[in-house]
Amino acid sequence: MASRLLVRYARLLCRASSQAPVVAAAYMPSPMATEVQRAQGWPGVVERLMCEERRFVKDDVSQTMPTRTELDDQLDKAVEPEDILVAWAEHGGNGNQAASALKQWTFLMLKTNPTFRNELPTLMMDSRLLDMMNTVSQNVSQVWNSSLVSVLQALWLMGLPSTNAVLSSVQTEILWRVRRLTYKQLSYLADWGSGRRGHQDVMIVNAVLKQLELRWTEICDVKTVAVLMSKGERVSPALMDRLEDKALELAESFSSEEIRRVCVSLATQSRRSVPLLRALSYHLLQKPSSEFTTPLIMDMAFAYGKLNFHHTQVFQRMASELLPRVPELSPTDVTRCAKSLGFLKWLHLPLFEAFAEHYTLYSDKYTILQLSNLLLTFARLGFQPSKGEDFYAKVHSSLKDSLSSLEPFLQTDVVWSLCVLQQVQPNYLIPLLQEKHITKLSEGSPTRADNYRLKLLHIAASLHLEHSGSSKTTAVPSALTAWSHQGPVSPLSPLQSSLREALQSVVGDTAGALRTGVVTVYGWTIDGEMVVDCNNRPVDLSILEAPHLPGERSGKPLPEGVRRLAFVAWEFPNFVSKSKDILGRFAMMKRHLQLAGFIVVEVPYYEWLQLKTDFQKSAYVKDKIGKAVAEDMAK
Structure with a gap:
């Protein structure tokens, strides 16, 4: 800035001196003429000096470049760690x-002897290595x-203690120079040092x-x-926001492995960046089949499931790439992939058939926990294998001796699934309805306890409605019936509110003809x-x-000819993704209500949203009642 001001001042002074009268110039004293002449030369002098300064710096750098020595040549030719020590000596x-x-x-030692850290005390007795470190x-x-x-990375790989003098001096120098390092060198240090817990290491990473x-x-x-985003547990939220913007800008250049790394990082941090996930998913679809490795598919399924991010084209591509490899998968991979897709409520029938076939063939390799996860996923999606007899024969054989040994919450989940x-046996149900088991499920958070008591009510309903002829059927414990009387309270959705209004308009002034929000046992x-009579008119x-x-x-x-109707609103989350099939638990709800004597009138969201006026909604409800009663009479 000072140089620019000096140049401008010199130019203005020269311009002013050139406009002075000639007569004045004739009588100008020689010292002033000397000053004017010096001023006219200033601009060129300043510019030349600035150029010379730049040239001097460049020349200085070229002069400081070290010449290659015999040591450098021998280091380049070294293939064994001993070659390095000999050349240094x-x-x-x-x-x-x-x-x-x-x-x-260090890198040659790691390549030739990966466990060299165990031999470090012996290696540190070599005088050549000690001299190198002291230098x-x-x-x-x-x-x-x-x-x-690089040498700090080498010292970290060697596993030197934090009290080592060489390591301390290098760490201190890094802290002094941290502002002068390039961003790539900084990212290397953040990557290598993120898992270290030493005081100096933490200071460097921070x-x-x-x-x-x-x-x-x-x-x-x-x-x-990609490297920095994978270290999200140490990165500040502000920097993560910046990195997500950078990733979105550079998404086209990401490799498949970098896409996997970034998506897994987002999943582990629960950062649901929809624009970035969409961009990475689009570019992942462009990759060739050779890059869709099994670990990539597993990790991407996990990331999508954890973040609840849906991208049907990617799911279809992953399923088509994975399907031929299912026989080669391990039980861990099968259950992990199935669980991730279950969270997404995405059912690919050929792939899930292959998962069921895999368990049938290799059931002896599955642990009870892996089998439990597989059953939970199948129940969530309401999936029934085509070869169900063989599949469930293996399941019951595995559960016969293992079910009672499971911890109470997992045992309840398996039986509920x-x-x-519809594959439960009465001897699975009875132990779960005992007061002792109910008391165990009451431990923990109130929300979790309420969730499992609700599952116990469903289990009790299965026992009484679907296995009513069993001699082992027992009464529902008082603790459960008391809780069912209270019932969980949840806010009404717009669909539920408008459906209740339409039902009220249908019954009109008929007293006691409608119950809403009915909590059942x-x-x-x-x-x-x-309740409607033979003419479909509401009764008290x-x-x-x-x-x-x-x-x-x-x-x-x-009375004869009178029917009890249950109206159920199916919301968008009640369905399998991209399907009109309801999820497993809601299929069980429909089955239980029918066994309890109800005619279930289903009101799905995709039909209700098309109705714009109250008149259309009332007409729709009446039409639904007529069709449901007609179907029941046809049975």
């Missing part, structure tokens, strides 16, 4: 050469930045991440972005309950018996 060198030699020795420590200020970063946060605009390559799949909540249901309600609800039995 013969020629020696400065601090920078010692750092390069130590780095190369680095004593001349650490002369080591170049790149060599300094300083590096702070510098990267300040200099994030310098980051311009995909590898650095079998209830959904089976653990299910009905959006609306109605308050005087009729209601065995599905908690407590004593005595009354008249249903």
Whole structure:
């Protein structure tokens, strides 16, 4: 800035002197003429000096480049760690050469003997290695930045204790130079040091991440972005936001492995960046089949499931690539992939058939926990294998001796899943309805306890409705019936509210002809309950018996030709993704209500959203009632 001002001042002064009268110039004293003449030469002098300064710096750099020595040549030719030590003993060198030699020795040791850290005390007795390390420590200020970063990595790989003098000197020098390191060198340090717990190591990583946060605009390559995003547990939220923007900008250049790394990092941090996930998914679809490795598919399924991010084209591509490899998968891979797709509520029938076939063939290799996860996924999606007899024969054989040994929560989940799949046996149900088991499920958070008590009500309903002829059927414990009377309270959705209004308009002024939000003893909540006569006209249901309600609800039995209707609103989350099939638990709800004597009138969201006026909604409900009753009469 001072140079520019000086140049401008000199030019203005020269211009002013050139406009002066000639007469004045004739009488101008010689000293002033000398000053004007000197001023006219200033601009050129200043510009020349500035250029000379730049040239001088460049020449100085070229002059400081070291000439290659015999040591450098031998280090390049080394293939064994001993070659490094021999070359150092013969020629020696400065601090920078010692750092390069130590780095190369460490990498060769790691290549030839991966467990060399166990032999480190013996190796540290070699005088040549000690001399090399001492040279680095004593001349650490002369080591170049790149060599300094590499030698710190080498010392970390060697597993030296934090009290080691050489390691401490290198760490201190890194902290002093952290502002002068390039962003790539900073990212290397953040990557290598993220898992270390030493005080100096933590200080280095924190300083590096702070510098990267300040200099994030310098980051311009995909590898650095992927590396830093994978260290999200140490990266500040502000830097992660910047890195997500950078990743979105560079998404086209990401390799398949970098896409996997970034998506897994986002999943582990629960950062659901939809624009970035869409961009990475689009570019993942463009990759060839050779890059869709099994680990990539497993990790991407995990990331999508954890973040609840749906991309049907990617799911279809992953399923088509994975399907031929299913026989080669391990039980861990099968259950992991199935569980991830279950979270997404995405059912690919050929792939899940292959999963069921895999268990049938290799059931002896599955642990009870892996089998439990597989059953939970099948129950969530309501999936029934085509060769169900063979599959469930293996399942019951595995559960016969293992079910009772499971911890109470997992045992409840497994039995509940079998209830959904209609494969439960009465001897699985009885132990879960004992007071002792119910008490165990009451431990923990209230939300979790309520969730498992609700599952126990479903299990009790399966016992009484689907296995009513069993001699082992017992009464529902009082603790469960009391809880079912309270029932979980949840806010109404727009679909439920508008459906109840339409039902009220259908019954009109008929007293006691409608119940809404009915909590049943089976653990299910009905959006609306109605009783109609043979002409489909609502009747007063308050005087009729209601065995599905908690407590004593005595009354008249249903007259001949009278039918009890249960209205159920199916929301978008109740369905399998990209399908009109309801999930497993809601299929069980429909089955239980039908066994309890209801005609279930289903109101799916995709039909209700097409109705715009109250008149259309009322007409729709009446039409649904007529069709449901007609189907029941046809049976």
